[in-house]
Amino acid sequence: MYIFVTAFLGAVILLLFYLKTSQKLNYFQERNFPYAKTSVHELLRKMVEFVLRLKSIDAVVQDIYDSGAGMKYFGQIGLHKNEIVIRDPDIIYNIMIKDFSYFMDRPFPVDEKNDPLSAHLFSLKGDRWRGLRYKLAPTFTTGKLRSMFKQLTESSDSITNYISSKPNTCLEVKQLSYCYILDVIASVAFGMKVEAHKYLDGEKSEFVEMSLRFFRMNNMRYFKFFMITFFKSFSKFIGLTLTEDDVKAFFFDLVKNIIKYREETGTKSNDFLQLLINMKEQDEENGGRVEEARKEMMKHEEEDKELFENLDTSKKGAQHFKITDTHLAANTFVFISGGSESTSTALTFALLEIACNPPVQQRMQEEIDSVLMDQELSFSAVNSMTYLNQVVLEVFRKHPPIALLNRLCVQDYKIPDTDHVIRKGDEIILPVSSIHNDPENFPNPEVFDPDRFLYPDSIRKGTYLPFGMGPRFCIAMRFAILSVKVLLVKIFMAYSIKISPKTIMPIKMKTEFFTKGIQGGLWIDFEARN
């Protein structure tokens, strides 16, 4: 009976899918917009791959990229919506910077009522995003990065101490990197000491568990993701959200309790949450005038120009953004969730490439030894390591942790020098991992070659996007790069590394939808240097 009902439901879904998709195959043709030809069978195949999770995110993005080979941009009939894919670096540059105001939003839902934690910088739209971005721009100024440096070295020391406490053992470095960045973000965001690596030895940590659950895809979450993707309105109607209620409640309560404690005791801390609390207090006095943030900005204008570049708050709606406790929780949460997975992915692939390329490892160690010969490890010492910088940039080129970027067109846009119009409401895809690995943009892309970045300014604009580009680029880019560099320096000061036989080589990518990982993990042998 159960099999019969399942087969019947499956057949109904396939029939509905067939009827729906066969009607829209001509969508871009009718719009006179270049498009990638497809068929119902092709879409059905993609649907099966999606439901059974057969492909890694990079492979999915590569399929999209290849389907428009030879075109600068094209429409693609998607499983649940149609999208416009941009392959050409000049058009990407226009969309991200020059004509940003046409494409300022991301097509992700914000549902402040059912899902208050969604009211964060990544999802907010229009002038609400502008107002908040302007206020948060000073979070990662050079001065603030300098003051975070101690927290970074303390967290990296915990990791290297952990490694040395396990002599002759190979370690799985995605987990290790995750623990490191969780420690860093918890201390920078709330002034909390998490010591996440203890979790690896079986010590219970609700903070680590809850953070991990944000990205872990079990069948139930995958089903929810399927529903939210394909039945958006219905999911919104029934209040379906991807993040489990107890995970949301945990972070919400955590932030609220810290705020309450600080307010009651008058305690002030030097962390991100305090910055937001101060803004909230200022807002209570001035009604949330974004202009107040300009004063903070002026202090950093020269040194930190890129943080404020192109941020236009002249629009009336963007002049006020009153920060509430919900924004405090939502934005602290997005820092933990957005920052931990991406940074630990970057560190994992950095260790993979360095272990697989002994000459790179040796050159890095020589540079570290030479810089630290007559000085302590410091913010400026790390910044003076030019080869390290090249290695890190190349890791982000070959393995961008975020494989594709999205934008929503907010007003009709005629692509310059063509008759083609991207319409208001169209969703845009920028296939980052494929652009980074296209031989047209980076010759021999499969080769890990840090010398590509000997002159970073010579890289063609629109071909290098690990942190996005333009006013909506990753607000924490410099912090993320610094966190990666500090752990690498600490590791290579003390150790040489090799891929352990426990790692399945050649590596295969996991097929989880959101995250990038290596099947079976990346196991590394750490050998103490003399």
Ligand code: HEM
């Ligand atoms: C290696 C680590 C990281 C990578 C590769 C990365 C990458 C990105 C990318 C590609 C975007 C979208 C940019 C665009 O659409 O143009 C983004 C946005 C964002 N990232 Fe990161 N990120 C990293 C670490 C972090 C960390 C550590 C934090 C927080 C502490 C963070 C917070 C954010 C936020 C809040 C946004 C949304 C910005 C906005 O819409 O205004 N990221 N990141």
